[in-house]
Amino acid sequence: AQKVTQTQTSISVMEKTTVTMDCVYETQDSSYFLFWYKQTASGEIVFLIRQDSYKKENATVGHYSLNFQKPKSSIGLIITATQIEDSAVYFCAMREYNTNTGKLTFGDGTVLTVKP
Amino acid sequence: DPKIIQKPKYLVAVTGSEKILICEQYLGHNAMYWYRQSAKKPLEFMFSYSYQKLMDNQTASSRFQPQSSKKNHLDLQITALKPDDSATYFCASSQDYWGVAETLYFGSGTRLTVL
Numbered sequence: 118a119q120k121v122t123q124t125q126t127s128i129s130v131m132e133k134t135t136v137t138m139d140c141v142y143e144t145q146d147s148s149y150f151l152f153w154y155k156q157t158a159s160g161e162i163v164f165l166i167r168q169d170s171y172k173k174e175n176a177t178v179g180h181y182s183l184n185f186q187k188p189k190s191s192i193g194l195i196i197t198a199t200q201i202e203d204s205a206v207y208f209c210a211m212r213e214y215n216t217n218t219g220k221l222t223f224g225d226g227t228v229l230t231v232k233p
Numbered sequence: 234d235p236k237i238i239q240k241p242k243y244l245v246a247v248t249g250s251e252k253i254l255i256c257e258q259y260l261g262h263n264a265m266y267w268y269r270q271s272a273k274k275p276l277e278f279m280f281s282y283s284y285q286k287l288m289d290n291q292t293a294s295s296r297f298q299p300q301s302s303k304k305n306h307l308d309l310q311i312t313a314l315k316p317d318d319s320a321t322y323f324c325a326s327s328q329d330y331w332g333v334a335e336t337l338y339f340g341s342g343t344r345l346t347v348l
């Protein structure tokens with residue numbers, strides 16, 4: 118069964134610094150997709166970035182990048198030059214390719230607080 | 234403008250009643266989903282639809298019934314409401330159900346409180 122674990126419950130950083138959020142996953146599938154989402158204080162869930170398991174290159178979008186370590190089943194999210202508005206809950210999620218379901222499995226989330 | 238519209242934003246119901254949560258997406262997507270987020274659990278998959286056809290149901294209770302009248306609509310009917318049903322219900326969509334472009338995009342949610 119697929120499982121996603123985010124061990125960091127909360128992180129606090131100073132504005133303009135870099136933060137890394139951890140995520141490990143479990144899957145029996147050889148192909149899968151990994152995602153990071155952000156949930157703002159208003160409750161909105163926003164897609165940030167994805168990594169396809171067959172791609173070796175780490176994905177990068179704006180000031181978000183991923184540290185994909187397939188042998189360790191790990192997909193860390195790196196946010197550079199953090200801003201106050203990056204304060205939110207960040208969720209890691211996984212979708213298996215070969216199972217006949219559209220299900221995304223989410224981790225419990227990491228609360229990020231960016232301080233001025 | 235929001236591309237996935239959920240109505241209402243807040244909903245209060247009494248135990249035993251029935252409610253319908255509305256979802257419409259204007260992204261031109263072919264697949265739609267329902268997820269639930271409660272205080273005690275992470276985001277939890279409920280249903281997936283592709284071209285108005287039910288693809289997967291991972292809710293344990295038949296009290297939850299999705300309804301798709303159009304390709305861009307996926308409502309959620311909940312009957313015999315219980316306090317444990319209190320949660321925020323998110324509708325989501327993706328371009329296709331299967332293939333390489335399945336990034337899910339979420340609506341803003343309906344927060345349901347059952348008294």
